[in-house]
Amino acid sequence: MWRTLIVxxxxxxxxxxxxxxxxxxQQEARVPIGDLYSVVVDNRQALLSVSVLTQLAGAGVHxxxxxxxxxxxxxxxxxxxxxxxxxxxxxxxxxSQDFKDLLWQRIVMAKIQNQAKALRxxxxxxxxxxxxxxxxxxxxxxxxxxxxxxxxKLYFPALFGAGFTRVQGDVTNAAxxxxxxxxxxxxxxxxxxxxxxxxxxxxxxGPGNAFNLADDLMEPLRPLVDLWTDAHCDDLYEELTRTNRxxxxxxxxxxxxxxxxxxxxxxxxxQYVKSLTSAIEGQDxxxxxxxxxxxxxxxxxxxxxx
Numbered sequence: 378m379w380r381t382l383i384v385x386x387x388x389x390x391x392x393x394x395x396x397x398x399x400x401x402x403q404q405e406a407r408v409p410i411g412d413l414y415s416v417v418v419d420n421r422q423a424l425l426s427v428s429v430l431t432q433l434a435g436a437g438v439h440x441x442x443x444x445x446x447x448x449x450x451x452x453x454x455x456x457x458x459x460x461x462x463x464x465x466x467x468x469x470x471x472x473s474q475d476f477k478d479l480l481w482q483r484i485v486m487a488k489i490q491n492q493a494k495a496l497r498x499x500x501x502x503x504x505x506x507x508x509x510x511x512x513x514x515x516x517x518x519x520x521x522x523x524x525x526x527x528x529x530k531l532y533f534p535a536l537f538g539a540g541f542t543r544v545q546g547d548v549t550n551a552a553x554x555x556x557x558x559x560x561x562x563x564x565x566x567x568x569x570x571x572x573x574x575x576x577x578x579x580x581x582x583g584p585g586n587a588f589n590l591a592d593d594l595m596e597p598l599r600p601l602v603d604l605w606t607d608a609h610c611d612d613l614y615e616e617l618t619r620t621n622r623x624x625x626x627x628x629x630x631x632x633x634x635x636x637x638x639x640x641x642x643x644x645x646x647x648q649y650v651k652s653l654t655s656a657i658e659g660q661d662x663x664x665x666x667x668x669x670x671x672x673x674x675x676x677x678x679x680x681x682x683x
Contacts, residue, residue, distance in 0.1 A: 380408060381626050381629070384420055389424040392429050392433075415440065416433060417449070419443040419447055421445065447617060454566055469574060475518070482518045483662060483665050487597040489512055490510065491669060491670040494670040495536065495604045495670060496509070502535030502536065512528050520580075548617065552613055553602055555617060556625040559625055560595050560642075564594050564598075567649075575588045609621070632674050639674070
């Protein structure tokens with residue numbers, strides 16, 4: 378299983394012979410760079426050089442930097458992982474609005490279906506889950522009619538309580554925001570690896586947003602974070618603890634279903650973006666395959682884990 382390294386105590390990081398060495402006043406540790414999926418720097422006193430960053434990027438590791446509230450605020454994405462980035466970019470730029478609308482329709486349908494699954498797995502709101510499943514079937518190209526927003530009005534109060542809103546500054550929203558940022562970064566890493574420009578979204582078009590495409594593609598995976606937050610509500614206090622953040626980062630190792638097969642989230646993201654490439658090259662939105670929520674299996678062994 379690939380690892381995510383979390384730096385929290387002002388450590389110094391160096392690279393020697395393809396090993397990442399982590400020094401702290403208490404101990405010294407080292408990790409093979411080839412085993413790393415990402416590095417989360419969650420302490421502004423940590424020291425690492427440009428040389429370390431470039432060697433991590435060269436190995437396909439992405440680096441997340443956190444602010445003083447422990448939220449990811451910047452990331453370093455490897456850019457040299459695809460052999461034909463210009464070809465990919467040209468195809469991405471010439472997508473018609475009608476085709477993008479068909480892709481967005483499939484993404485929103487999958488998101489709402491996963492929201493329904495989250496309610497069922499959480500054991501709450503069975504009637505609301507059924508309504509969401511019915512609503513998913515009525516999503517139109519481009520989500521004309523905004524079924525996504527209609528689903529959210531049913532879904533969040535059913536999962537977190539009638540008084541819950543996404544604008545509250547509470548620990549539940551802090552957990553959601555942190556988890557979403559982790560999923561977004563994992564999707565961004567994969568999008569870059571397949572040669573896509575993150576600026577060019579299918580539905581999200583924020584002119585100041587460098588991650589529009591990741592924001593599109595991550596939507597069906599948001600309920601994974603929602604489900605974790607509900608399951609760990611008794612472990613959430615006034616602010617996220619180091620353990621909370623570590624567990625949210627580890628969501629990339631949870632199990633989902635993709636094409637009828639169980640696999641870890643990070644592998645499913647790779648296959649998901651790969652299927653986007655197939656859909657674009659074949660001009661067939663039906664070739665875009667979406668990850669589906671399932672109950673996590675701590676004993677699951679993925680063949681790609683080695």
